[in-house]
Amino acid sequence: MASDKSPDSGTPSVGTELPDARPVAKMPARFPTWESLRWLFLFRLLIVVGLVLVFSPAVDDPLIARVDTALAWRILVVYAVLVLASGLILYARWPSRENQVYLAIFIDLVVFTLVMHAGGGVGSGLGVLLAVAVAAAALLMEGRFALLYAAFATVAVMTEQTYVLLRGEAPYAEFTQAGLLGVVFFALALLAHVLYRRVRAMEELVARRKVDIDDLSKLNAFIIQDMGIGVMVVDGERRVRLMNQSARDLTNVAGDHPGTTLKAMCPELDVWLAERVRPTAPQGGIIRVGDRDIKPTRQLLGDYRAAGVLLYLRDQQELVKEAQQIKLASLGTLTASIAHNIRNPLSAISHAGQLLAETRGLSPDDRHLLDIIRRNSGRIDEIIRSVLQLSRRNQVELQLTELVAWLETFCDEFRESHGLPETRFLLEFESPPISVEVDPRHLHQIIANLCENALLHGGQPDQPAQILVRVGRGQAAGRALVEVTDDGPGIDEASARDIFNPFFTTKASGTGLGLYIARELAETNGIRLQYERRHPRGSCFRLVFA
CATH class of the missing domain: 1.10.287 (Helix Hairpins)
Incomplete structure (x- = not known):
């Protein structure tokens, strides 16, 4: 039976098919992102706070001695309102990201020019705010806009200097400072453009590498899940971080429980690991988990205990x-x-x-x-x-078989061939229907051997054997199972260990190959055949489909 597993449970599941085509690398989101817009909003808020402190009446800065405080405060009030409004439209995500950046940078250029004018012109040194706006625009938008913003800032500075000069409030020497500011704007725009190109290239490279890493992670997960050996990764605090299907089967754990302590999941294995976690501690030993003998081995993931341990679990019976x-x-x-x-x-x-x-x-x-x-x-x-x-047991032809319908036909044939009434040979099943992939010829021989064995050994001295065939799903992993149960005296513990060995029989007329052949055919079809003694009497042979 194929286990029902979701391909998206943290770790991939057994039986999930790898995609035929390589997934297309998802490129990083085009600049600007909403996250970058949030950082721009916080940065503009800091600028508002800084300008308020600069133009505070309590500040006596000789560089801005010609400041028009009243005009500066009116400009800052309007700018603060506009910045807060940009926060609202950012929260509403309207208009688009690009348009929000265009609007924010344009407002900053106009406001910073007016602030520079209120502070006394180019000589106040406040023209550096325009350089900050140009750098922000070049980093947030595509590179071709960087020179445009630098040109806008240069025109703004030259216009301010010309206006001040016409009013006779500034010397001609400040034209040199205005020109140098323009050069700084263009140099900053070019450098920001180069930085922008490199950031974009790095983002695209990271996106491609992420896809490669994801592919390798999925491939590793598929390989680990399909390994016949149980694999378990335990961190330094003895918490299980990874566990493949074979390990879950060996430890009788249903489902994934990442972060669960090893003691809660498998106390026997936790005791074994506690004695062998030191690098110099000898390995080996066999632990009993449920009805299985497991041989664990460990591989330390580092030189310290905090690095964790990789555990390999092997079924001793296997x-x-x-x-x-x-x-x-x-x-x-x-x-x-x-x-x-x-x-x-x-x-x-x-x-x-x-x-x-x-x-x-x-x-x-x-x-x-x-x-x-x-x-x-x-x-x-x-x-x-x-x-x-x-x-000839390796000649397997797997077919999708509905167990209940197939067993109903088998039970009718078995009753007819052995002359059994329906009361002595019962079929019990659950709904909904259960389908498995198995070779019907092998399944027929397996169950026929088990029923023949129950018919021969399952009776009491005063009454013939009564056989029950039950179909259902196991509680641990939801796997399909078929049980053949009788009400006979059962098999003693000494003989139960040898019943699947070839030529072992308790009857003088038996060949000792029936149960051995049944187990070999079951394993060939990926089925586990188990024996369980019922109390106070009876035997149960269970087929667990993998």
């Missing part, structure tokens, strides 16, 4: 199984060859026994011996078929 698979793989080819070579002489023995059974005048002892030959020949033939079938 490690043992891998070792067993290596042994069985080497025997697979040999057993298949032996099975083929045994089948021919076995057929000859079986056929000879049938011919001999047709002979007249055989004594009861002879017929008993022939019956032994027939039974054991059949048993050997069954073992050969199981071994050959097991060698």
Whole structure:
């Protein structure tokens, strides 16, 4: 079964497909941004406060000795109102950002020119305010407007100087200062233009790098989530920051809980880590979490404890199984060859026994011996078929299968073939329908083996076995599961550890391959087969779809 996961949960989920095309890099917002306009508004407020302090009657500044205080205060009152009004239109976000900058800079140029006039002209040094307005305009707007604003400021300064000169209130020498101010305006505009170009290029580079980093982060998340080994990242305060699906399965944790303490999530692992967090501490050891034996290893993310720890979690049963698979793989080819070579002489023995059974005048002892030959020949033939079938387990053809509908058909066939009433073989299911990807042939053999096993071992001495097949979803990860339950005496703990081993059987007539083949076929289809003893009696074999 495919787990229901959202691709947007902090960390990507297992089974989410990577996009086919590279996402287009989103360029930074065109200047000016609303954030930059807010900073411009605060800056203009500071200028208003500064000018109020400069033109305060309590200030005696010799540079602005010719100040017209009354005119300056009238200008500053109007300017303060205009600045506050710009805050309101900024809050309303009307008009557009560009138009708000145009309006603000134009007002600043006019007001600063009038303030310079009220302060005594170019000689007052207040012309530097125009330079501030030019620099702000060049940084906030596109570079081609920088020279235009510098030209406006230069014209304003020259106009002010000409006006003062015509009134006879300033010497000709201040024309030099006005000209130098104009040069400063244009130089400042050009420098701000270069700075603007570099800032834009840097913003675009950062945007492209951000897309690259996001792509790498998503790729790393996909790789980590699809790893068969459990991966968990714990910070210096023992809080879980990252956890892939395999780690959640091993620790029986449902969903993502970033920031949760390791002790609250998995106390056993927290105790293990506390003993091995030091760099010189030996690794190794096996911890028991639920019904699993887990072998954790740790990798420190730095030289100090605060740097955190990377934990790798491996299922000890899986490690043992891998070792067993290596042994069985080497025997697979040999057993298949032996099975083929045994089948021919076995057929000859079986056929000879049938011919001999047709002979007249055989004594009861002879017929008993022939019956032994027939039974054991059949048993050997069954073992050969199981071994050959097991060698072909990797030929999987996955199909989307609706479990309830498929099991209803299976249960009808099983009852009919074994002559069972419906009361002895029940099917219980939940709604809505549950669909999984599985090979129907393998699923049929798995559940048939489990039902045959329940029918054989699940009865009581005074009553036949009653079998219940249940379909539902697990509580931990919402995965589909199928349970085959009987009301028999159950399997003792000593035998429960070996029931999935090949050729293990408690019946003299059994082959010991039924449950082993069922588990091998289940794992081939990505299904986990578990056994659970029920209390006070009964056995439950559970198929958990991955």
